[in-house]
Amino acid sequence: MILESIEITNIRSIRKQDIEFPSSTMLFFGDVGSGKSSVLKSIEFALFGTLVHGDLSGDSLLRRGRNTASVNLTFSIDGKKYSIKRSLSKDRKGRVSQKECVFTDHDNGTRTTYAPTDMRRKILSLLSYSVSRYEKATKIPLFRYTVYTPQEQIKEIIQADPDVRFEILKEVFGIEKYEITLRNIEIIKDYLNDKLREYKIKIEQIGEPEEDILQKEKVIEETKQQINNIGTEIKKKENKISSQEKIIEEIQKDLDIYSKKIVQIENKESNINEYKAKQRKNKSSLNKIQKEIAGKEEELKNLKEIKVKTELSEDQLENQLEKIQKLKSQKEKEIAVVKKILADVDKLLKEGKCSLCGQAIHEKDRFEKEFQDTTLKVGSFSNEIDDLTQKNNEQKKLLKIIREFQKVKNKRDSLSSLISEKRKREADLNTLIKELFEKINRNQEEIMAILSEYKITNLLKFKNFGEEIEVKLNAEKKSLNKLNSSKESSGNELSAQKKSLEYLQKELVELNSNIQLKNSLQDNLTYYSQLKNWVGEQFPILIRDIEKKILSSSAHHFNSYFKEWFHELVEDENIEVEIRTDDFQPIVYVNGYVSPFKDLSGGEKSALSLAYRLALNKIINERYQEVKTKDLLILDEPTDGFSQQQINRMQPIFEKLNTSQMIIISHERNLDSFVTDIFNFKKENHITRVTKESI
């Protein structure tokens, strides 16, 4: 880390001060109380924030009379430039606390705000300091012993209680980690013991799977055999079942055929019944007809015999009758005419004159004669008419007979034809009845033929035969069911055996994996007991060895620098210094005698402190190659009590340190010879002013 610049506001005696730091050896020169240390404290505050219990508390930093303060430090690490701004603020109750920090990465131009603790974490990691160790620490010894030790603490390390110093040094050297390691070893030992116990219990719990495996394999073999047996049994049963099924199929076929036959028989029976009904009907019709025939025949028989004595037909007779009638009516007309004449003549005769003309009759005789003749004629005419009337009557009688005969004849004819019609119907019915009879017979024969197929003579028996088949079928089905259920139970047994085989095999696998587990547990047990032995017995020896070696080699190194630099500063041959390698306690020999630190002169004390401090810086920087603060060394009043000669001797030491940037603080100007830049500190009205002096 190289400091680039700082802007300080309201820190201690500083109101507002900006300083640009060159990358060189600088001298901060000024009177006591001019504000030099305030700049250094500002740098430390900027990096790590307030340190509650130390000299870097917020309260001591904030300029009295002010409520806020800030420091903005710009620095570079491995050529990269960063800035940190931290600030303080006082609340109403007078409590001073840190505010948010701003971190600027100049390379990528980012500005990030952090809480003070996060800011410290960020800086620790940038500086490659242990974050976990220092993130919450109240002091940061690594920085205090390698970069900057406050003026008042520079001699503290020498005068401190040896144990306290050694603790600090161990931390600075990173040796305390070995003790932590040793403490942790105890925890690990406990852990390993637990682990060992756990493995032993686990191994015990597993028992002896090797023996169990033999037993299990035997049972598996037996189960497999059993599965085979059941398999064969099932096959046998299946064969039986299939033959039983065939039997049933056959019976079923028989039953189907039988059912068809039954249907046929029933059809025939119903045919027969139908035919019989028809027959009955026909027979009754026949009966009726026969009765009718008998009736008609009786009627026919009862018709009277009519004898006709003429050969003439009715028409001829009617013709004759008409002719007679005509003749008769002609004669009657003639007779009427004659009778008129007769009446006229009679009258004439009786009156003797003509009624018309009144003339008297002169030919009376002739009239009388004519009267007689006419009377005769009337007589003959009347006879003729009587003959005709008789004839007519006879003829009429004949006609009546003929008519009656005809009527009877017609009646007979119609009866005959009716009878013959009925006879025909009778004959038809008879044929029908006969046909039906034949049909009935044929159906019955057919039924009998079906029965004879079954060698059964009786229809009732045949009907019962179906039941017999069904009984047989059911019996066979029952035995099929039995076979099936026996096969099923064998199947169940088979699957049960298979399941148990599966289970056994799983158990076998488990046993095998248990063996593996046991072996691996045993391996672990061996490994952990070896580990425990190594961790518990050998590792601590190793750790102590390493610790000792590091310490002694550090001490050895340290001693060489310490002695050399002390002698650079103090030329007195009678004073010898060294450190105890086991606790870094500086021992001073004056004139061959061990002399306490307090008895040394002020210059000797400063020389010893500075030599010790610089040797420490050198050693730590050598040890911590990764730490980024090696380039910077700040020495606050290192030359207190030094003679000019001693001051002059510091130069080779600083050259050997070979630090890129160094700030030496002094209230004396006697260091001018080997610094490159001088900053003058002046305080006026309790305000520090810093000015860079051009050399």
Ligand SMILES: Nc1ncnc2c1ncn2[C@@H]1O[C@H](COP(=O)(O)OP(=O)(O)O)[C@@H](O)[C@H]1O
């Ligand atoms: N919180 C403070 N507020 C104001 N002044 C302070 C505060 N703390 C210390 N001072 C004073 O600041 C001055 C500068 O002190 P310091 O930087 O230690 O001087 P030096 O140059 O001797 O190192 C001293 O006079 C000191 O009393």
Ligand SMILES: [Mg+2]
């Ligand atoms: Mg000071």
